[in-house]
Amino acid sequence: MKRVVSVMVGLWFALYVGLASADLTIEITKGSDQAIPIAIVPFATQGQGTLSEDIAQIVSDDLARSGQFSPLSRNSLIAQPSRSEDVHYRDWRAVDSNYLVVGQVTPQGDGYSVQFELMDIYGERRMLGEVVNVSRGQLRSAAHYVSDKVFEEITGIRGAFSTRIAYVTAEGAADNRRYALHVADADGHNSQQILSSQQPILSPAWAPDGNKLAYVSFESGRPAIYIQDLASSQRIQATSFEGINGAPAWSPDGRKLAMSLSKDGQPEIYVMDIASRSFQRLTNNSAIDTEPDWAPDGQSLVFTSDRSGGPQLYRYNLANGQAERITFTGSYNSRGRFSPDGETLFLIHRDDQGFHVAKKDLETDRLTILTDSQWDESPSVAPNGSMVIFATQQGNRGVLGVVSADGNASYRLPSAQGDVREPAWSPFMN
């Protein structure tokens, strides 16, 4: 009756090299009114000893961050069942919970067997039940897996809690600054530093397979684009032309990088075939053309250009070589990023209050501002399209923010010290 799933959650843990560094923390800034009440009971532990991780708490935090769920607090849990057979639905209706998650953890070999079940309280039925086997040290990954399954079963949207984020930190004053590129779990835990430098690092971009990052580093004294394999830490220098080498963006098939190069005098959009190292120039004018992003179908790219006098978004059609302006609201629209379904663009839009994350419906052309923060930059979309991570300012510090695609929920991911910026949300890892 219970499906046994073996999860590849250990992969990332095993593959990363480098120093562990300070994790990011979570501060929820805005919850949604429409969040679904759900009760997540602390998982029972079979055998002796306490676990290093509280799975129910991790699941609860994951679901709360999504803005789509409102997990009950621990002290309002009226019972602590660990199996569906022990659940009395009526009790949970009394505390207005729509759903219930129960589970238990059993030591098995070198690791654990994590069993969990999801119940529909009003429908009085068990919706989901699985057993996940993980090794020691993978309990957080197991918890994110539970979150993914619960989220998908209820919302119909694939969960993105098992994904990762890349980001850049900067510490120290002007001449003594240290930049570092990190990769962490989507909740800010398990961070690993993969590069550090006294010169700027920016624009990390995940390869579609989730195994490599492209980024811009000034470590040689000039900007260059590098591609780094995360498992081996090996990297290649993809470009180091005179002038700007910036804004790398992977094609959906992972074979090409779009980028901005100013070797011809001003920044233009190029596409590099990674294997052959050949280049195709897409734009040709005296404006700044930068920040390309591929449509999910690979047929077009969006990019920022100030050819009209200020930065606006343009869409380049690869079939006919034509670029068409697509933003007309306001005097500053930049850094467009497609939703996974290709129907929405997330971007930075300036209004009287500052720079905000906004979204543009490509069907209706409607532009909606999603944040009320002033200094937003670098939006990057979760692979399920439900959330957008971006950089913003809190006081005088750079922090990461996350806002739901509907703007109804948001949270922040500050670092313990220094500035955090340039977030990039990974593709699905499993």
Next chain:
Amino acid sequence: MQFKSYAKSLAVAVSLAVMAGCSSTGGSQDGSMDGTGTAGGVAGQGMANGQASGTQLGQGQGYGQGQGQGIPDQRTIYFDYDRDTIRPEFESVLNAHAQYLRSNPNASVILQGHADERGTREYNLGLGERRAQSVEQFLTVQGVSPSQLEIVSYGEERPAVEGHSEQSYAQNRRVVFDY
């Protein structure tokens, strides 16, 4: 948002000429991408932090105009918001650098272009580059050899001053002469 620069039309003309010379209209291959050989012919220059080399380079050369032989002291000029126009009060600074570079044809300088923090990072790299190009244009019109000049734009990545005030921004919109 518009950069209304006297240098812009000139820069466009120059870059059009360069592009024509490169005959690159799509599909071009570029073999020089391993990055070891510097593109653009600024060969043989020392990288960054070359402050110490200034005095010796200045010795015994020059047009005999009697000015100091060393690298001019003021090595930063500032720009208005969203502009790459050289402000009149900085023309004398640029003239001094032009004279130094003309007098010391073996000297070279990196023109670091910087922007304030407002707006997106990659776009700001473009803005920083435009400011440095404006300075480059000014210097070459003054007779400095383009081979003595290299541009590196840092955009908003290396602010001189932290903070979200106009005062901070004004000090971050700059071009730095890095000899």
